[in-house]
Amino acid sequence: MAEQQIKVAVLGGGSFGTALSSIAADNGAQVRQWMRDAALVEQINREHRNGRYLPDYAMNEAVHASTDMQAVLEGAELVLIAIPSKAFRQVVQSARQWLRPEQILVSTTKGIESDSFMLMSQVLEQETGFAHIGVIAGPNLASEIADKQLTATVVASADAQTRTRVQQVLSCGYFRVYASSDRHGVELGGALKNIYAIAAGMAAALGMGENTRSMLMTRALAEMSRFAVAQGANPMTFLGLAGVGDLIVTCSSSLSRNYRVGYAMGEGRTLEQAVEALGQVAEGVNTVKLVCAKAAEIGVYMPLAEGLERVLFQGVPAKQMASGLMTGEQSSDVEFVLPRAEVQKAHRTTPDSQTTGDPQ
Numbered sequence: 001m002a003e004q005q006i007k008v009a010v011l012g013g014g015s016f017g018t019a020l021s022s023i024a025a026d027n028g029a030q031v032r033q034w035m036r037d038a039a040l041v042e043q044i045n046r047e048h049r050n051g052r053y054l055p056d057y058a059m060n061e062a063v064h065a066s067t068d069m070q071a072v073l074e075g076a077e078l079v080l081i082a083i084p085s086k087a088f089r090q091v092v093q094s095a096r097q098w099l100r101p102e103q104i105l106v107s108t109t110k111g112i113e114s115d116s117f118m119l120m121s122q123v124l125e126q127e128t129g130f131a132h133i134g135v136i137a138g139p140n141l142a143s144e145i146a147d148k149q150l151t152a153t154v155v156a157s158a159d160a161q162t163r164t165r166v167q168q169v170l171s172c173g174y175f176r177v178y179a180s181s182d183r184h185g186v187e188l189g190g191a192l193k194n195i196y197a198i199a200a201g202m203a204a205a206l207g208m209g210e211n212t213r214s215m216l217m218t219r220a221l222a223e224m225s226r227f228a229v230a231q232g233a234n235p236m237t238f239l240g241l242a243g244v245g246d247l248i249v250t251c252s253s254s255l256s257r258n259y260r261v262g263y264a265m266g267e268g269r270t271l272e273q274a275v276e277a278l279g280q281v282a283e284g285v286n287t288v289k290l291v292c293a294k295a296a297e298i299g300v301y302m303p304l305a306e307g308l309e310r311v312l313f314q315g316v317p318a319k320q321m322a323s324g325l326m327t328g329e330q331s332s333d334v335e336f337v338l339p340r341a342e343v344q345k346a347h348r349t350t351p352d353s354q355t356t357g358d359p360q
């Protein structure tokens with residue numbers, strides 16, 4: 001007997017929701033995609049193209065778009081939610097009346113909620129209380145996926161059914177899905193790397209070299225994992241696609257919206273001008289504020305994020321900030337090998353010839 005076609009609902013009409021809809025449909029799922037914009041719905045159903053967010057890519061013709069959320073969610077086994085973090089809870093609340101406990105709910109959003117400091121899967125858990133909750137994160141530029149460039153992602157959930165079903169539904173010849181049980185680490189990786197992508201874009205526009213970019217990315221990884229471990233994540237997750245993988249792509253590619261915001265500022269535009277010119281979501285702008293406040297509250301050292309926050313919101317010139325960071329505390333390379341505190345302690349007990357005036 002032929003296997004029944006799985007029904008997938010995608011909430012969100014932006015670039016990532018559109019790319020994921022097409023993957024699932026390429027894999028034989030019955031896909032319905034919900035969005036607010038009736039004109040875009042019409043265009044997707046007629047031309048199989050999302051002219052607002054991915055104008056140059058052909059979508060799978062079987063994807064059916066709709067503004068009717070109830071109809072989209074009806075009978076769906078898997079629900080993928082690709083809505084920016086600012087609107088995520090509101091959309092989940094609207095959807096709640098049609099969601100069922102047996103459904104698998106997966107956030108694809110790489111952001112943090114402002115008031116609560118919750119990640120999107122925590123919002124899903126809080127709003128539904130359901131068991132099958134997961135996240136997707138990794139080096140996943142939507143336009144490259146839409147172009148069927150070979151890509152990999154991570155599905156993370158404590159629930160094996162969620163991990164397995166997402167792997168079955170989304171894995172195909174151009175999209176490979178790896179599994180993780182560290183939902184918090186994977187989700188934090190996706191959200192935190194946006195901060196450093198802004199910094200990398202800025203550094204590139206200012207003409208900084210490859211050594212600089214490599215230093216920035218590696219120290220970003222140190223900061224991200226330090227923060228995530230303080231939040232209960234597994235540091236090893238940051239060796240994976242949702243950690244170092246996503247950091248590499250977003251800190252290197254002008255296809256990343258966060259990188260583009262940083263680049264525009266490096267060229268002399270204000271933050272407002274850079275965000276307006278983008279016309280899409282760059283989650284890192286909000287994330288850097290939230291993470292710096294949380295890091296100060298729980299005592300986590302994050303000099304790069306704090307430096308970027310001062311550049312974005314206090315008008316400190318990026319070059320001045322970079323010079324300041326170069327003369328910051330002497331630190332450890334990989335603090336899971338040599339703890340930072342040990343390096344600091346050694347400095348306190350070893351007189352510095354330059355500051356003591358001792359002969360070299």
Ligand SMILES: NC(=O)c1ccc[n+]([C@@H]2O[C@H](COP(=O)([O-])OP(=O)(O)OC[C@H]3O[C@@H](n4cnc5c(N)ncnc54)[C@H](O)[C@@H]3O)[C@@H](O)[C@H]2O)c1
Binds near residue numbers: 016110143
């Ligand atoms: N684009 C990518 O390459 C990519 C890749 C991986 C993850 N993500 C993540 O996916 C999330 C969504 O990103 P995107 O790239 O699809 O964004 P986007 O800017 O391309 O589109 C956002 C979509 O959300 C919709 N939206 C915004 N507010 C809404 C509301 N109140 N109600 C209903 N719909 C609303 C917009 O209309 C639009 O359709 C982000 O958190 C992003 O970090 C994006």
Ligand SMILES: O=P(O)(O)OC[C@H](O)CO
Binds near residue numbers: 140255
């Ligand atoms: O365009 P960005 O900067 O939101 O990045 C998109 C994805 O997160 C890359 O993995």
